[in-house]
Amino acid sequence: MGTTDDTLSSGSFNLILHAARQRGADSLVLCKTVGVDPAVLQNPDARVPIRLVQALWHEAIRVTGEPDLPLQLGELINPLSLGVLAYVMMHCPTLGQAIEKLCHYQDIACEGVQTVGQLAGQRFSILLKLTSNAIVYPEYTLSSEFSVYQSAFRALTGRMVAAEEIRFGFPEPENRSAYERVFGPAKLVFGADETRLILDAVWLETPILNANPGLFPLFEQHAEELLQKLRQPDLSFRVKQEIVALMNGEEPTLGLVADRLAMGVRTLQLHLKETGVTYQQLLDDVRRNLAIQHLREPNFSTTDIAYLLGFSEPSVFYRTFKKWTGSTPGAYRQQTVSSRLA
Template sequence: MLPTSETISVGSINLILFAARQQGADGDALARAVGIDPDQLQNPDGRVLIRQVQALWHEAVIATGEPALSLKLGEMINPLTIGVLAYVMMHCPTLGRVFEKLCHYQDIACEGIRTTGQLIPADDESGATYRLSLHITSPDIIYLEPTFNSELSVYLSAIRALTGQRLTALETRFAYPHPADTREHERVFGPTRLVFDAAETALIFDAALLDTPVLNANPSLFPLFEKHANDILSQLQTPSLKSRVKGEIVSMMKGEEPALATIADRLAMGVRTLQLHLKESGTSYQQLLDETRKELAIGHLREPNMSTTDIAYLLGFAEPSVFFRSFKKWTGQTPGAYRLAYA
């Protein structure tokens, strides 16, 4: 399966790296280990690939020696500093509106997860409840536990920070098998009823909490942040020329380097027109080709059954030696050294 181009916000990445640093890890080294240049993380509206974040969870647990890092994430960071989505939620009048905006703007935080909310009417046995559910939509998300744990812990931490109350869910569901040790789950989410092997991952709240006011919400600031959020969401939903070019490179990279003229033709553009548009976007075809090769190489090197010679061929390099030199230029390591360190 070819890797997808779904992304996660730089703000979300920085939360993971901050938590790892709190546990003594070298955040910049962790970023580089998964192919992320630390300079990329300076742009609050920047994006990185979901598959890089999945690799980051694996590396962060190894570097910190803390298997429960994802569960602790929400309490180790300030969840209201993760970017424009947090600012939109901060200026919603009630918790019910917070949930509504969280579901609507989920892609800004992570394109690979869909968050939905549903009001469940009261029945003869219980009162009305509200279910906030998470659904995986990206094939690049392969580590379910850290993904679900971190999302729910950050959500709960944000809810508490927004309302100034230590609110808890009536029930917390996880769509993964029952862990051998659930003490951290109980501490982070409790008091709550924990359910594992669930059909979906979700927080079930008393519906009365939807009317809980958000502290310090400023109605006059809400439209400003929502406009910014809408602009970002629109950009994500309309693939940029750079992402389209990289997508074509991936689809055409079958043992030989895709030619610029071929990519331009597939995008129904002239070569000079494509070059001009890429220059206006602050990049070039060669830069995008290198970025794509680097991302694919890092992914392939984590597959133990693929030789570095095979990878060089798949990425369209004429000789393995050319791939080795290019990879060392990108990462500071040879492919073999990288595989030993991170695969």
């Protein structure tokens, strides 16, 4: 299955499919090849693991024979069709405020890339930081992000917004001329310490065309709800629910639980850490409670319970249960029966 990490919105995944289709690829075949159910992509709030998005980039470029496809993304799709994040940006009064919302709600579109805005004098930078270890083709991710951002800024303002300089945190590619075509007249620097797009700060004051202040709160509320779903405060409870649902004779892995929560592994670990628990602690809590529940019933042998709870061997269950309670499963069951008879 590869590394399970952060996720991308189904809308963003669909944009890549749309671009590949315009270059002759069959989107259904691409989905089948990378292991994504097309039905999932019909839900605008669904999430796709970034490892599958990376596989999609690789396969789409192979099938189309277009190594520049990530660079072309902003030209081949409607950059304002990115779902609720685009709607929030469309109804901000200025480009600067739209970029501020882009940075705040970035995780809705893609958890694996952090977007940070920085103002220094008369220059404004948009810094991209890769946060997912599932991103194995950083040049595809970073170049497509800036391609879409540039197109979105132009569509939002009706102006030819252009960077003064763009620094890429990967080596100079063979297709440098394609970068010059897409991002010209910006100065391009490859092999930089970080990936950064630098604008004249004057652009931040550019009004957004057709912004409707009355619609802004509606879309921002939806965006905030989606963001909170990714950072659910009662996450421990939801994780335990998923562990119980998956407890069918095999130990539920962190990756599988993260997938069911539409969340990346590292994101889930981070949010659990913020609440003061680890996945292993939650798994142990669920197993202990289920073990005690099953031992109070006469229908399951201790061997049956061990396998039901996903332990590889009954002996491992016996040792673990004694560590939890101070008693072996058999002794605990006998104590329970004795207390009932008394």
